[in-house]
Amino acid sequence: MKKKLTIAIDGFSACGKSTLAKDLAKKLDYIFIDSGAMYRGVALYCLENELIIDAEPLVDRIIENLNHIQLEFKTIDQQSLLFLNNRNVSTEIRENAVANVVSKIATIKDVRQKLVAEQQKMGEKGGIIMDGRDIASVVFPRADLKLFVTADTKIRIQRRLDELKNKGITSSFDEVAKNLKERDFIDSTRAESPLIQVEDAIVLDNTNLNREEQVEWVMKLIEQL
Ligand code: DC
Numbered sequence: 001m002k003k004k005l006t007i008a009i010d011g012f013s014a015c016g017k018s019t020l021a022k023d024l025a026k027k028l029d030y031i032f033i034d035s036g037a038m039y040r041g042v043a044l045y046c047l048e049n050e051l052i053i054d055a056e057p058l059v060d061r062i063i064e065n066l067n068h069i070q071l072e073f074k075t076i077d078q079q080s081l082l083f084l085n086n087r088n089v090s091t092e093i094r095e096n097a098v099a100n101v102v103s104k105i106a107t108i109k110d111v112r113q114k115l116v117a118e119q120q121k122m123g124e125k126g127g128i129i130m131d132g133r134d135i136a137s138v139v140f141p142r143a144d145l146k147l148f149v150t151a152d153t154k155i156r157i158q159r160r161l162d163e164l165k166n167k168g169i170t171s172s173f174d175e176v177a178k179n180l181k182e183r184d185f186i187d188s189t190r191a192e193s194p195l196i197q198v199e200d201a202i203v204l205d206n207t208n209l210n211r212e213e214q215v216e217w218v219m220k221l222i223e224q225l
Pocket of ligand 1: 013035036037039102103106132183
């Protein structure tokens with residue numbers, strides 16, 4: 001039997017990491033985990049429980065409440081859905097209200113420690129594709145394949161707009177552009193496990209590649225492992 005691989009996919013927001021991870025997981029029959037959804041789940045909990053005031057997280061209170069935040073992925077109708085304390089929050093976590101605060105939540109060390117531990121547990125048996133910002137650097141530093149995904153900024157904005165539209169969420173090009181810029185800045189400059197391209201990562205610029213072409217590109221890499 002072939003070894004079940006661990007594949008780490010990192011990159012800036014809206015580069016198509018989750019789409020690629022999902023497509024690859026389907027092709028390989030692996031588990032797919034969108035780690036960003038977990039940070040969004042924590043951000044949603046904080047918003048709903050008044051742990052963020054005027055877009056500023058109340059860090060001490062958030063840390064006190066971490067034990068009350070239970071996140072779980074369930075696959076229903078071939079879709080990976082995120083449940084926050086047993087409630088399906090897959091659509092809510094994509095709303096602008098969450099997008100606007102999630103990067104700040106993701107700077108909190110204790111939040112990261114909790115989520116990284118849960119992510120590592122999910123990957124214990126291999127056969128997993130996880131996308132995020134710190135997957136190759138922190139979560140699975142010994143991953144079999146590490147990809148760093150990039151794409152042209154305008155393409156990224158358009159992809160995020162399309163994704164939101166599909167989920168029935170309205171937004172504008174400028175609004176998405178501003179949010180992505182802010183998040184890229186916070187994600188790559190924070191003190192706690194910032195987004196970095198690790199030395200052994202392979203860069204995938206998918207600006208001119210469609211979904212099938214990207215999967216094919218990665219499958220070729222996997223064959224060479
Ligand atoms: O991938 P995304 O845009 O849904 O991620 C939401 C936020 O969570 C993003 O701004 C950065 C943060 N994040 C992180 O810090 N580490 C991860 N592994 C995944 C996401």
